Amino acid sequence: MNLPQPSPPSRGPSFYEATARQRVNRLLDAQSFAEFLPPQSAHSSPHLALLDLPGALDDGVVIGSGTLGGKPVQIIAQEGQFLGGAVGEMHGAKIVGLLQRAIRDKPLAVLFLVDSGGVRLHEANAGLIALSEIMRAVLDTRAAGIPVFALIGGMCGAFGGMGIVSRLCSAILMSEQGRLALSGPEVIETVAGVEEFDSRDRALVWRVTGGKHRYLMGDCVALVEDDVEDFRQTIITLLAQWQENPPEPHALRAEQERLTQRCQQFSGMRDGLEVWAALGVPNPQQIPLLERDALVTLRQGLSL
Amino acid sequence: MTLFPLLDTLFPAGHDASVTRQVIAGTAHTAIGPVALLGTVDAAAISHDIALRLASQVLDLVDQHPGRPLIFLVDTQGQALARAQELLCLNGSLAHLARCVDLARRRGHVTLGLITGEAVSGGFLSFGLMADRVYALQSAQVRVMDLKAMARVTKIPHERLVALAASSPTFAPGAENYHRMGAIEALWDTPSSELLEQALAQLRASQPGGDNRLQQGRLRGGRQEAAAIVAAVLAA
Numbered sequence: 001m002n003l004p005q006p007s008p009p010s011r012g013p014s015f016y017e018a019t020a021r022q023r024v025n026r027l028l029d030a031q032s033f034a035e036f037l038p039p040q041s042a043h044s045s046p047h048l049a050l051l052d053l054p055g056a057l058d059d060g061v062v063i064g065s066g067t068l069g070g071k072p073v074q075i076i077a078q079e080g081q082f083l084g085g086a087v088g089e090m091h092g093a094k095i096v097g098l099l100q101r102a103i104r105d106k107p108l109a110v111l112f113l114v115d116s117g118g119v120r121l122h123e124a125n126a127g128l129i130a131l132s133e134i135m136r137a138v139l140d141t142r143a144a145g146i147p148v149f150a151l152i153g154g155m156c157g158a159f160g161g162m163g164i165v166s167r168l169c170s171a172i173l174m175s176e177q178g179r180l181a182l183s184g185p186e187v188i189e190t191v192a193g194v195e196e197f198d199s200r201d202r203a204l205v206w207r208v209t210g211g212k213h214r215y216l217m218g219d220c221v222a223l224v225e226d227d228v229e230d231f232r233q234t235i236i237t238l239l240a241q242w243q244e245n246p247p248e249p250h251a252l253r254a255e256q257e258r259l260t261q262r263c264q265q266f267s268g269m270r271d272g273l274e275v276w277a278a279l280g281v282p283n284p285q286q287i288p289l290l291e292r293d294a295l296v297t298l299r300q301g302l303s304l
Numbered sequence: 305m306t307l308f309p310l311l312d313t314l315f316p317a318g319h320d321a322s323v324t325r326q327v328i329a330g331t332a333h334t335a336i337g338p339v340a341l342l343g344t345v346d347a348a349a350i351s352h353d354i355a356l357r358l359a360s361q362v363l364d365l366v367d368q369h370p371g372r373p374l375i376f377l378v379d380t381q382g383q384a385l386a387r388a389q390e391l392l393c394l395n396g397s398l399a400h401l402a403r404c405v406d407l408a409r410r411r412g413h414v415t416l417g418l419i420t421g422e423a424v425s426g427g428f429l430s431f432g433l434m435a436d437r438v439y440a441l442q443s444a445q446v447r448v449m450d451l452k453a454m455a456r457v458t459k460i461p462h463e464r465l466v467a468l469a470a471s472s473p474t475f476a477p478g479a480e481n482y483h484r485m486g487a488i489e490a491l492w493d494t495p496s497s498e499l500l501e502q503a504l505a506q507l508r509a510s511q512p513g514g515d516n517r518l519q520q521g522r523l524r525g526g527r528q529e530a531a532a533i534v535a536a537v538l539a540a
Contacts, residue, residue, distance in 0.1 A: 036540040037533070045472050046529070051460055063537065093530035096518070097537025104538070119425070121458055124448035124475045126527060128425065129487045129517060132433040136357065136515045139406045161429055163395030168402065182395040182426055197387045208391050219393045247407045249366055252400070256359055259397055263352045270388045296503045 012229035015153040016177045020062045020077035023113055026228040027151075027235075028066035028075065035064040035095060036101075045090050047123045056082045059090040063098040065107065069236045074102045077113035082155035082211035086114035087161065088123035092130020103144045109239055110141060111146045112169060113176055117184060118160015131161030138168045139247070147171070147244040151231055152178035152220070157209065159184050170244060172220040173234055174211035175227075176292065180219065181209040203288060207272030212287055216276060217262075225292050307345050310420060310441075314500045328377055329356050332469070334345040335501050336373070336508070340365050343377030343420075343431075350427035351384035355397040358431060362404040366411050373504060374408060376417040376435050380427030398430035405434040414507045418500075419444040419479065419488075437489045437507055439499075446488070447477030473526045486521030 013026060024033055037058075044055025044247055060082035065074045078085040087095075102110045119127035135263050138148050147170035151155045152158045157179030158166045166180060174180065185199035185208075198204060207213060215223040222238065223249055245251065266275050276284035290298065311319050311332070321330030321341045326348040330341040337410045342361050348354055359488040365372060383394060410416055417435035432438055440446065448454075451469065455462040469476030473484040492499055518534060519528030 036537050047472070050468060050472065051458075051464075089527060089529050090533055093518075093533035094537060096530075097534040100534060101538055119448050121449060121454050122460075122475060124454065125481050125485055125487075126474045126530070128429065128448050129433075129482070129485055129521070129527075130530065132429055132487070132516060133517060135402055135429065135434070136406075139403065143410065158395075161426065164399045164402065164426065164429060165398045167393070167399035180393070180395065181390045182383050182398065183385050183390065188390070191385050196385075204350060208387060213391075214393065216408075219396055246409060247403065249363060250410075251405065252359075252363060252404055252407055255400055255403075256356065256363060259352070259400055260356055263392060265355070266392055268388065269391060272391065275391065278463065 012227045014226050015175060015228050015231055016155060016195055016226050018228060019081060020079040020113065020115070023228055024062055024064070024066075024075055024077045027111070027113075027232050028068055028073070029070065032066035033064055033075070034066065035062060036098065037063065043109060045088055045123070046087060047126065051122055053122065059087055059088065059094065061091045061094050063094050065105070068111070068239070069230070071108045071239070073109050073111055074098055074105070074107045075111045075113070078115040078154070080115035080154040085122055085154070085156045086118060086120035086122040087116060087127045087130050089126035089130060089136070091120070092127065092134060096130070096133045096137045099134070099141045099148075100199060102146055106146065109201070109242070110146060111151060111235065112148055112200050113151045113154070114158040114166050115154030115156045116158060116160075116162040117156050118162050128161065131165065134165050135161075135168055142170060142244060143246060145244050145246075147239075147242055149235060149238070151235070152180055153212070153224070153226060153231065154178070157181070167219070170242070171238065172214070173222045173224055173231060173238070174220040175224050175231075176211045177226050178211040179209040180214050185209070199292055204271070206288065212290075212295055213272045213275070215295070216279060216281070216287075216302075223296060225291055307420065310495060311341070313495055314497055316497050327354055329361055333373070334504065336504055338369075339373040339375050339504070340369065341375050341377060344379050345421075347379055347381040347422045348427070349381050349384040350398065350430065351389055352392060352394060352397045355401045357472030359401045362401075362408050366408050366413070369524040371412045373508075374413050374415045376415060376432055378417050378419045378423050378428065378432035378438075379424055380424060382424035382428070383426035386470065388468070395426075398426055401430045402434050409436065414504070416503060416507055416525065419446060421445070424448070431511040433487065437503065438487060439503060440482075440488050440491050442491050442493045443493060444479045444491075445477065446479045446482050450477060481526070483525045484521070484526030486519070486524060486527060
């Protein structure tokens with residue numbers, strides 16, 4: 001799906017560099033955000049305390065409600081600067097609680113600002129179970145007719161279980177800086193060797209997991225500038241035309257077909273450059289240099 | 305216990321399970337009628353190919369055998385670790401598998417997971433943990449990461465983690481910890497057809513579809529925080 005172009009770029013504050021709270025406050029209508037379980041009424045993770053690690057009163061995730069273009073929404077924002085935005089028991093429970101509340105309160109949408117490496121290893125079992133509960137809760141929210149949008153553009157990207165959760169959402173919006181995958185490059189390098197994936201080769205990492213590649217492949221619905229205002233305008237546009245459909249066999253059959261075909265089409269490839277060439281991009285090596293608007297235009301010209 | 309002796313024990317009335325490139329498919333006979341068998345063997349690393357073949361089976365069952373119970377036989381070391389897999393958005397194929405299981409549940413299929421070998425991270429999340437209830441053989445190995453690797457990554461001494469693991473179920477590998485935290489219904493010391501029939505009967509009598517893990521984790525004392533936080537968010 002190709003979205004109408006938002007207003008011309010007026011570079012505002014970087015989404016990548018902002019904290020979770022800054023993102024929430026700038027994304028929603030001014031003064032509209034009301035936080036649930038704000039830091040002053042919370043306690044930090046006892047599991048981290050047991051390991052003598054400093055906690056955070058919000059456990060690395062901000063949740064609440066507000067308005068977007070005057071419409072009621074609920075919001076989740078992971079703080080990538082606290083333990084990599086990773087999911088522990090309390091962090092996960094706040095997200096599950098927000099999603100259950102969305103089913104009850106029926107906002108127009110849930111915005112999920114993902115910035116996370118996945119399971120918090122210090123609470124590994126609690127984190128894995130919480131991620132499973134988040135997966136179920138996202139699907140329950142969508143089945144209740146409330147779309148859930150993942151916004152990916154933070155420094156930790158969306159990895160591990162959060163990569164799966166992101167792809168369970170109604171749609172994903174990414175900036176070029178955003179990354180979306182399952183295993184992090186460091187994990188693959190550690191297990192399979194530097195020849196398999198050199199995690200220090202930043203250009204390669206972005207060609208495999210970055211926003212432009214995911215957009216060209218259709219794994220995210222929109223590529224936005226690294227600018228909170230651009231995320232805001234794009235989500236407003238998307239929301240105005242969004243129809244959340246209940247889970248249906250024919251839709252999952254179509255997705256099964258799409259995924260099966262592309263595994264065949266791109267079988268054996270290991271670099272975005274190969275995939276983009278196979279997609280018919282005339283100068284694949286130019287993709288990392290293209291501005292967002294030029295890339296959006298290029299993708300519209302591809303027969304995807 | 306290897307797969308076929310286990311299936312012969314669980315389904316004395318017969319089954320026709322077969323394994324193709326690490327993926328199990330088949331039908332078994334039980335007191336409540338036929339049940340579908342699907343899953344993986346040999347600690348499969350879940351790739352696009354495996355995830356899509358499992359998803360395809362689930363979609364076929366929803367089409368062709370409405371309401372038939374699904375038994376997931378779980379044995380996975382986690383996701384396939386390769387750049388080519390990530391290039392094509394492996395998390396997307398795992399999410400697709402999870403959505404297919406979710407569809408089956410919403411269409412009235414009860415789903416029961418049984419961990420026969422290993423259950424690790426992404427491979428477990430996208431399939432086994434999507435079941436209504438999960439059981440585990442006593443010998444099952446359930447984890448995100450072993451304690452040595454965890455010590456390396458978190459820079460917390462291994463001995464310290466081992467000592468803390470004795471009192472906290474929160475981070476150390478082990479099916480018993482997942483039971484205490486509400487994600488595994490019971491551990492089966494000696495698997496039998498009676499245990500399986502009982503689990504299926506309980507599942508069909510309960511309200512499938514609801515996620516009861518928060519409550520179970522609180523009742524068993526393994527997860528003290530999560531249920532209270534969800535309640536607090538709903539009350540805020």
